[in-house]
Amino acid sequence: MSKVKFDKQETKNLLQMLQSSDAENHIVAFQALNNADLSNYFGELIVLYKFSKLQQSSWEKECKKGYKIISEHISQTNALTSAKCLGIMTNNNASKESIELFMEYFVRDMTGFLEQMGYPTEKFEIDIKLKE
Numbered sequence: 001m002s003k004v005k006f007d008k009q010e011t012k013n014l015l016q017m018l019q020s021s022d023a024e025n026h027i028v029a030f031q032a033l034n035n036a037d038l039s040n041y042f043g044e045l046i047v048l049y050k051f052s053k054l055q056q057s058s059w060e061k062e063c064k065k066g067y068k069i070i071s072e073h074i075s076q077t078n079a080l081t082s083a084k085c086l087g088i089m090t091n092n093n094a095s096k097e098s099i100e101l102f103m104e105y106f107v108r109d110m111t112g113f114l115e116q117m118g119y120p121t122e123k124f125e126i127d128i129k130l131k132e
Helices: 008-019 023-034 042-052 056-062 064-071 082-091 096-116
Strands: none
Touching (some): 008 042, 042 096
């Protein structure tokens, strides 16, 4: 198993690859996940799953190991809302870093939603630092 440490930056790098329009980047990111010890990175997996915006079938096929961990906690028939993600993450003692990262991407998406609805934002910030 790889000794990859999924800190915020590593998770951001993987997410950027999963969000890429180049399918090769998806394959490389999924291979990295499949070759890593994911046992302590549940929150990071949820962040990657939620914000990659890739289909469930892609995860099932290309990232069997990660999807197996995630699928034990998500419903395959309902949308994975942000509230559900946070609930799942907290109930499973996700790392503080992964929750902070989740909120970072949530804020980014909210800014995009506001702009799509005709409310361009100059600044939209929620700064969260969880206590040790």
